[in-house]
Amino acid sequence: MPAKALMKYWCLLAVLTALVAVVTVCAEPTLVKVVDQLNSTVSHLVEVKVLNGRAKRLNASWWIIESGDKEVVVSVVYMNETVYQGSLKTGKTYVVRASITEMKIVSGDESLTIVVTHLASGKAWSLFGKKTYRIYPVPCGTYKVTVRGSRKVEKTVYFTGGEISLEKIAEAPKLSLLAPLLAAAAVPAAGYSAYTVAKKKRRRPSKKAEKKPCRKLLGEKPKRKEKKSEKRKTAVKRREKEKKTREKRRLFRR
Incomplete structure (x- = not known):
């Protein structure tokens, strides 16, 4: 009995192996080509991963997917970023557009x-x-x-x-605008404009700062007003004196 059971086991294993081989040979391959948003082929740059199967690089343009299921989940990775993910039916040829x-x-x-x-x-x-x-x-x-x-x-x-x-x-x-000297040397026009702008900004506040204390401390305007009033008073006094002297001369002549 053990010998007969062993023979049956080996025969069954051989038949199953032959069936798997026939199915594998007759099944159509699943081919995937990856293009970017500009329709340029980027299959050589990306990595194709299959959830329920495995993917192999066939050449610079195509990947081949091997799986026993009728549908596979495929993801495309580029620079650690998933640029495509979707489900594909096996036995067909696909061109997927990745987010590249x-x-x-x-x-x-x-x-x-x-x-x-x-x-x-x-x-x-x-x-x-x-x-x-x-x-x-x-x-x-x-x-x-x-x-x-x-x-x-x-x-x-x-x-x-x-x-x-x-x-x-x-x-x-x-x-x-206030870039380092190397950048100014590389772009002389931009450096010159930066220098002129900075120079104007420094001059303007200095003029205002000089004018304000001069007016407050020296008091130029009030002094000028005082001088004008004094001149007017002196002029009026002189005129009055001249009138008095003229009147005295007239009286003396009479």
């Missing part, structure tokens, strides 16, 4: 230093010397934008595409 795009940054001043940091991955881009910058490819997600000029401004934004304007991050993009 181009970031445009508009700066109002070439002398500003801009640092863009992707918080999920920690990757940072340092930008300097232009008014417009383009970073590609980047995932949609949370970024920290740091603007360094005469003062430092930081803001966290959730980027979903399009452009980031520094006017929305800071009240005014002219943060480098």
